[in-house]
Amino acid sequence: MSPATVLVIGATGAIGSALVDTLLPDHQEGRLRLAATTRRPDAAARMRDHGVEVRHLDLDEAETAGLQAVRPAFAGVDRVFLLTGYDVRMLAQAKAAVDAAKAEGVGHVVHVGVSAAEDTTIVHFAWHQLVEAYIERSGLGHTHLRPASFMQNLRLSVGTPGVLTHFVGEARPNWVDVADIAGVAATVLRxxxxxxGRAYDLAAEAASLSEIAELLGDVLRRPWRYESAEPQVFYDAMVRAGADPVYMACVRNVFERTRNGSLIEPDGVFGTIEAVTGRPATSLREFLERNRELFSGHPGRTATRESPSERRS
Ligand SMILES: NC(=O)c1ccc[n+]([C@@H]2O[C@H](COP(=O)([O-])OP(=O)(O)OC[C@H]3O[C@@H](n4cnc5c(N)ncnc54)[C@H](OP(=O)(O)O)[C@@H]3O)[C@@H](O)[C@H]2O)c1
Structure with missing residues (x-):
């Protein structure tokens, strides 16, 4: 029997690039066939150099050219990893991807949403839940991944060396390493x-920014401190940098409500990563130890949770 074909959408992004790296040995050793999508020729060339089949996919093309514009990317695919970016267009993009997957006979979709209460009123969290409901209605096999805040976002909190700037006051959000999200996705896709039919909230631990600054001080052996800033500062910086104002207003609301205590993280979620992959989740301390260089030098941007990732490819 020929190996299953796995298509990674969002392969150039934070989670997707980690997922491609994780699945490369499976591809190279013939356990599955790995295909990945991007809109960017430079990124396509780099992935092809690693032996990955690259397919062009711009989910926005479905709006102007119909579903047939995106269907070819899904042809012959057995399993899809579906991720969308930090943009209100995620709704139409995800719908087009699900419709195209169904039309092309895909068997299973692994979708990246967000960790949230089932009855959340945070707007973009609700969008993710509506996408999940649409996937369920499609009849496709499916697994929902629901990550907490990415630990990788913390590097964007570094403006002045030694100072972590963030927008949630003294609240204690849940955190997850992107590599663990990729690890769970890879396990499911294999x-x-x-x-x-399962949904996995993905988080390793909760911590305030003051606690993380203290951890950073321990790991880097010099003092770090947390500086609390207004969520509007985040919104203004992101929109100035070209991010979608509709999506970023939702993120600003997450910060406001995390700070004022009206947004509570789901509980009972810290064991999922180990339950699925058989390996313990990366703790914040381990993450900081493995990624010292992100915090040891140059200033980042004034942005953090749910901000667009720096490109990795
Ligand atoms: N940051 C957080 O703390 C956090 C927490 C929980 C959940 N999330 C969720 O994680 C997701 C984002 O993950 P990420 O950080 O890995 O994303 P990312 O780094 O911003 O990457 C986005 C990817 O989407 C692709 N893409 C964008 N527009 C596209 C289009 N029109 N057609 C096809 N592909 C398109 C891009 O591919 P090309 O540019 O190569 O075409 C890129 O690979 C979001 O759904 C977010 O809500 C984030």
């Missing part, structure tokens, strides 16, 4: 059967 063998979706046991994970069909």
């Amino acid at each position: 063998d979706p059967g046991p994970h069909d």
Whole structure:
């Protein structure tokens, strides 16, 4: 029997690039066939150099050219990893991807949403839940991944060396390493059967920014401190940098409500990563130890949770 074909959408982004790296040995050793999508020729060339089949996919083309514009990317695919970016267009993009996957006979979709209460009123969290509901209605096999705040976002909190700037006051958000999200996704994509119909909240631990600044001080052996800033500062910086104002207003609301205590993280979620992958989740301390260089030198941007990732490819 020929190996299953896995298509990674968002392969150039934070989670997707980690997922491609994780699945490369499976591809190279013939356990599955890896295909990935991008709109960017430079990124396509780099992935092809690693032996990955690259397909062009711009989900926005479905709006102007119909579903047939995106269907070819899904042809012959058995399993899809579906991720969208930090943009209100995520709704139409995800719908087009699900419709195209169904039309092309895909068997299973692994979708990246967000960790949130089922009855959340945070607007973009609700969008993710509506996408999940649409996937369920499609009849496709599916697994929902629901990550907490990415630990990788913390590097964007470094403006002045030694100072972490963030927008949630003294609240204690949940955190997850992107590599662990990729690890869970890879486990499901290798063998979706046991994970069909399941939803996984992904988080390693909760910590305030003051606690993280203290950890950083320990790891880098010099003092760090947390500086609390207004969520509007985040919004203004992101919109100035070209991010979608509709999506970023939602993120500003997350910060406001995390800070005022009206947004509570789901509980009972810290064991999921180990339960799925068999490996313990990366703790914040381990993450900072493995990624010292992100915090040891140059200033980042004034942005953090849910901000667009720097490109990795
Ligand atoms: N940051 C957080 O703390 C956090 C927490 C929980 C959940 N999330 C969720 O994680 C997701 C973002 O993950 P990420 O950080 O890995 O994203 P990312 O780094 O911003 O990457 C986005 C990817 O989407 C692709 N893409 C964008 N527009 C596209 C289009 N029109 N057609 C096809 N592909 C398109 C891009 O591909 P090309 O540019 O190569 O075409 C890129 O690879 C969001 O859904 C967000 O809500 C984030």
